[in-house]
Amino acid sequence: MTFLLGSGAGFSGDRTDAAIPVVRELIRRGQPAALIFETLGERTLAAAHRAMRDDPAAGYEPLLEELLTPVLDDCLKHGIAILGNFGAANPDGACRVVAELAARSERGGASIGRVHGDDIRARLGELDLQRWEAESRELPGEEALISANVYLGAAPLVEALEFGAEVVVSGRVADPALFLAPLVHHFGWAWNDWDRLAAGMMAGHLGECGAQVTGGYFADPGVKDVPGLATVGYPIIEVEEDGTLVVTKPAGTGGMVTARTVKEQLLYEVHDPANYLTPDVVVDLSSVRVEELGPDRVAVSGIRGKPAPQRLKTTVCYEGGWQGEAEISYAGPNALARAQLAAEVLRERLTFRAPPELRSRLDIVGHASVFDSDAGDLQRRLLTAAGGDYRLRLAAEHAERRWVERATQELLALYCAGPAGGGGVRRQFQRRVCTASYLVKRSDVEAFATLFDATLFETKMVNERRVAHAAR
Amino acid sequence: MPHAEVNVPASPAKGHAVPLHRLAHARAGDKGDRLNLVLFAFEPHHYETLVEQVTEERVLALFAHRGASRVRRYLMPGLAGMNLVIDDVLQGGVNGALNLDGHGKTLSYLLLGMSVVVDEA
Numbered sequence: 320m321t322f323l324l325g326s327g328a329g330f331s332g333d334r335t336d337a338a339i340p341v342v343r344e345l346i347r348r349g350q351p352a353a354l355i356f357e358t359l360g361e362r363t364l365a366a367a368h369r370a371m372r373d374d375p376a377a378g379y380e381p382l383l384e385e386l387l388t389p390v391l392d393d394c395l396k397h398g399i400a401i402l403g404n405f406g407a408a409n410p411d412g413a414c415r416v417v418a419e420l421a422a423r424s425e426r427g428g429a430s431i432g433r434v435h436g437d438d439i440r441a442r443l444g445e446l447d448l449q450r451w452e453a454e455s456r457e458l459p460g461e462e463a464l465i466s467a468n469v470y471l472g473a474a475p476l477v478e479a480l481e482f483g484a485e486v487v488v489s490g491r492v493a494d495p496a497l498f499l500a501p502l503v504h505h506f507g508w509a510w511n512d513w514d515r516l517a518a519g520m521m522a523g524h525l526g527e528c529g530a531q532v533t534g535g536y537f538a539d540p541g542v543k544d545v546p547g548l549a550t551v552g553y554p555i556i557e558v559e560e561d562g563t564l565v566v567t568k569p570a571g572t573g574g575m576v577t578a579r580t581v582k583e584q585l586l587y588e589v590h591d592p593a594n595y596l597t598p599d600v601v602v603d604l605s606s607v608r609v610e611e612l613g614p615d616r617v618a619v620s621g622i623r624g625k626p627a628p629q630r631l632k633t634t635v636c637y638e639g640g641w642q643g644e645a646e647i648s649y650a651g652p653n654a655l656a657r658a659q660l661a662a663e664v665l666r667e668r669l670t671f672r673a674p675p676e677l678r679s680r681l682d683i684v685g686h687a688s689v690f691d692s693d694a695g696d697l698q699r700r701l702l703t704a705a706g707g708d709y710r711l712r713l714a715a716e717h718a719e720r721r722w723v724e725r726a727t728q729e730l731l732a733l734y735c736a737g738p739a740g741g742g743g744v745r746r747q748f749q750r751r752v753c754t755a756s757y758l759v760k761r762s763d764v765e766a767f768a769t770l771f772d773a774t775l776f777e778t779k780m781v782n783e784r785r786v787a788h789a790a791r
Numbered sequence: 792m793p794h795a796e797v798n799v800p801a802s803p804a805k806g807h808a809v810p811l812h813r814l815a816h817a818r819a820g821d822k823g824d825r826l827n828l829v830l831f832a833f834e835p836h837h838y839e840t841l842v843e844q845v846t847e848e849r850v851l852a853l854f855a856h857r858g859a860s861r862v863r864r865y866l867m868p869g870l871a872g873m874n875l876v877i878d879d880v881l882q883g884g885v886n887g888a889l890n891l892d893g894h895g896k897t898l899s900y901l902l903l904g905m906s907v908v909v910d911e912a
Contacts, residue, residue, distance in 0.1 A: 360885075361884075361885055362885045362893075362894075451823070454823060454824075537816075537818075539816070542812070542816075579831065582829070582870050582872060583829060583831070586829040586874045587818055587829065588820030588821070588822060588827060589829075589874060590822075590825070590874075590876050591865060592874055593865075604867075606869065608869060609870060621869075636886075639887065642889070678889060679889065680889045680890070682890075688891055689890060689891050689897045690898070690901050691856075691890075692856045692857050692858065692882065693882050694856075696856040714889040714891075715889075716889060751886070751887075752886060753886050753887050754823070754887075755823075756822075756823055
């Protein structure tokens with residue numbers, strides 16, 4: 320029987336009403352189903368650790384309550400399991416929120432599973448770390464270290480479902496593992512059934528970014544038009560026991576599912592398509608086929624799997640000093656020349672007003688910004704336009720806030736000491752959290768699930784069995 | 792001249808120059824300081840044009856000003872597309888860049904601004 324995977328969110332900050340039509344469709348179909356919230360990127364995990372440093376009760380997905388409130392009752396009532404990495408840096412905090420929401424639901428409570436084992440910060444010094452191949456940064460010293468989290472596979476999520484969890488809360492797991500887990504639980508796939516595991520991982524890969532497979536992040540007016548982006552339907556992936564996949568979306572929603580929308584997401588954030596590394600299987604997309612079956616129904620087939628890698632990716636977050644940004648606008652006649660002059664003034668000022676190790680860049684938004692290098696190659700090279708509306712932006716980074724304040728102060732000073740007609744100055748500062756990625760031995764990682772006891776407000780082991788990745 | 796294409800070697804093909812945007816669609820993804828750009832021909836008969844003209848060398852030149860150190864191209868003929876993996880192009884990546892777009896998400900359109908030569912006008 321078909322299992323349905325619905326996506327409720329594809330990143331932290333995603334639409335909080337997206338899950339409603341998905342859950343409505345899952346209920347209408349009456350087939351076994353799960354709802355997945357993927358809300359944890361490289362950036363958001365760093366932000367969560369930062370938030371938890373400032374407030375020990377924070378550190379989980381800030382929109383958790385808004386995301387779950389509209390759908391929790393219906394999911395509990397209809398046996399739709401909810402899985403999410405919304406625990407971020409603080410899964411226990413997220414479990415408390417879920418427990419409180421469930422206590423207020425019609426049912427008056429829910430069985431909540433919590434995944435353990437991704438946080439290896441305390442053991443980082445004793446582990447055999449290998450640098451991830453695209454990583455050029457050195458491991459930071461202990462004083463700068465904020466967190467270290469392994470990308471876990473689906474096994475501890477499956478364990479939580481086996482314990483009877485109706486809502487499963489995790490921190491760092493490989494995003495598509497959130498989708499693979501209910502499939503393994505439902506179909507009883509073996510952990511060495513590589514082709515099925517690969518198909519399940521790709522169901523997750525296609526669904527994990529929410530609307531990115533159903534017409535979101537795709538529209539280009541006149542070239543790739545998408546209807547109804549304001550109410551775009553989030554994906555539902557239909558999965559058969561043999562690993563057959565169909566991508567679709569709820570009836571009556573905006574967006575579209577076509578071969579093109581599916582292809583863009585299929586290779587999103589993939590490196591070598593013949594060796595897409597995930598914790599549970601190495602996916603081979605060499606022979607993948609994408610076929611439109613009908614309106615908003617696209618089949619993906621030909622996915623192959625190879626044995627899981629021996630090492631798991633770990634992301635380390637560490638203190639990155641301060642970043643400040645400041646902006647000013649120039650508009651009307653000769654605006655670009657005035658903005659360029661302002662940039663030159665700032666460049667010169669910073670050579671004697673800031674220490675040499677201050678990193679900075681200047682953008683002229685509307686002229687050369689996001690495509691440009693930190694050195695401003697494009698800004699200097701491109702032709703000057705006669706008029707326009709330009710915004711000069713300075714960004715600077717230093718270990719000490721005072722130097723970032725000093726540097727951005729120079730942009731504020733353009734009001735009275737810079738070119739004519741500048742306005743709309745804004746300035747902001749933020750602490751930076753940097754990340755670096757390493758590989759740890761699978762056998763060094765111990766991942767397992769527990770059930771959260773809402774009466775004790777702490778997690779309780781319900782079973783001594785621990786699923787170590789190495790042991791399966 | 793499209794943005795930033797100053798250093799990109801001209802396509803060796805003969806015919807009519809158009810931006811890649813006319814023939815193909817693309818999406819950017821990032822992991823650390825590594826960017827991947829997926830590129831698919833709108834029409835299967837343009838796939839060979841992409842293979843011939845969107846080479847590792849031309850893409851590396853297009854992103855040279857950003858510090859790109861290596862481009863690897865994975866062809867996906869069954870999907871009429873390719874995956875371009877570009878190292879060290881994000882100047883620190885999402886948690887380290889000073890760029891407004893630390894993910895490099897807008898860079899799919901830098902690629903789509905590249906000139907390619909086609910037979911038809």
